[in-house]
Amino acid sequence: MAGMAVGVTMLMTAHSGPATAAPARTGNVQKAMEELARTPGVVGAVGGAYADGRPIGLGSxxxxxxxxxxxxxxxxxxxxIGSQTKEMVATVVLQLVAEGKLGVDDKLAGLLPAVVENDLVARADEVTVRQMLRHTSGIPDWYADKPNPDGTEGEISFDPFDFTTHYQPLDLVKWSxxxxRTGEPGEKFSYSNTNYTLLGLIIERLTGHDLATEMHTRLFGPLGMTKTYLAVKPPEGIEGPHGHGYYPDADGRLRDVDRLNSSIGGAAGxxxxxxxxxxxxxxxxTQGKLLPPELQRVLTDRLPNPPRPLGEHRSQCGDDIYVTGGTxxxxxxxxxxxxxxxxxxxxSATLSVKDLTEPGEAMGRAMQAVFCPAS
Structure with missing residues (x-):
């Protein structure tokens, strides 16, 4: 689902090839999670650290x-994982580009005629795949009702306690x-979940498969992501033991939102x-194993006005550390x-607050404790 601009170091972060130096010493993940769980508003926390594919610390x-x-x-x-879903969906789109099934400069109108036939997206004949991937399409976000004066997201546009209504992706697009519009096509960055709802539909139309199947076939299966799946049908919860999150209703009473509404998230989160x-x-x-270099750069090349995400931190021990996230x-x-x-x-942290500032900053401190342990 998505507020998912929050905590997201966009897909436009530059990456280098694998280094030859051995990974640095790692701090105690369990202690870092215990500290994170003491943060006001955090109900529970889990974390795992890996080096060269090997687990070097787990905690909850x-x-x-x-x-x-x-x-x-x-x-x-x-x-x-929230908006971390988007990078996975973007990878599938660009794999289809590599296979010649579409081009990064193909127009939305040609790829999804339904958005024109039903007048769901303004200027769909100008918006390109590249622009949707990079959030420069100008298509407004279906998630937030209206922005706050400081530019942050306003109230969400759906009922977070409606766990059962099954929305179709085009229903979400219609909300926007x-x-x-947030700008001319290609003009500037403006985060919008609608971009990825549309990209998910494009994947389904081009492949003839539902998005969950295509993501499993192309990513989850080949990468050994055996516990990963795309939830799409409400009131689908999380399989197996897991933490429950909470959200205040209109009266300020905390309510369990463990189930959420899976039809809201989809390709956006x-x-x-x-x-x-x-x-x-x-x-x-990051190591370039999923896409050809020229297509990976569609996602990793920096934008002229990239956002500064909540929870963005630089390592205190000299390494370049990046973060991607969602909420x-x-x-x-x-x-x-x-x-x-x-x-x-x-x-991951399950929460009992709306304001993500303290949990986001606490996650940054957890990263410092793990990646830059005190000597």
Whole structure:
């Protein structure tokens, strides 16, 4: 699902090839998770650190349910990864480009005639695949109702406590139609979940397969991501023991949003995974094993006005560390990774607050504790 601009170091971060130096010393992941779980608003936390594909630390802290109930969350538990889904969807799109099934400069109108026939996207004959991948299409976001004065997201446009209504992707696109465009096609960066809802539909139309199947065939299966899947049908919850997130209703009462509404997320943020599996994808992507270099640069080349995401931190021990992440009501997930793709730290926190500032900053401190342990 998505607020998923939050915590996201965009897909436009530059990467280098694998380095030859051995991975640096790693701090205690369990202690880092215990510290994270002490952050106000964090119910439970899980994390896993990996070097060259090998686990070098796992941890979990807090509790499965609010107020210390439900016991401990297994360190290898599944969690919602939010907008980290987008990089996976983008990879599938660009694999289709590599196969000649579409081009990065193909227009939305030609790829999805339904958006023109039903007047769902303004200027669809000008918007390109490249622009949707890089959030420069100008298509407004279906997720946020209206921005706050400081430019951050406003209230979400759907009922977070409706766990059962099955929305079709084009229903979500329709929500964005009445909102003003955020710029000329290709003009500037403006984060929009609608871009990826549309890209998911393009994948399905070109392949003849549903998005979940295509992602499993191209990514989850080949990369050994055995505990990863795309949730699409409400009220689908997370398989296996896991942490529950909470979100305040209109009266301020905290309500369990563990199930969420899987039909809301989809290509914009519906993947459920583990620290191991997310790290496996991130390692393969960063090291250029999933796309030809020229297509990977569509995602990794920097934009002229990139956003500064919540939770963006630089390593204090001299390494270039990047972060990608996502959130929705009840959770925040981040994956920190080295520029050479050899090290990853994937963290998930279930929450009981709307404001993500403290949890995001706490995740940054967890990264420092793991990647830059005090000597």
């Amino acid at each position: 802290a807090g509790s499965r349910l609010l107020d210390g109930r439900g016991g401990k969350i297994p360190a290898n538990a599944r969690f919602r 139609r009445a909102r003003p 519906g993947v459920i995974s583990t620290a191991h599996d997310v790290s496996a994808f991130k390692r393969a992507f 929705a009501p009840g959770f925040l997930a981040m994956t920190f990774y080295s520029e050479d793709g050899r090290r990853q730290l994937s963290i």
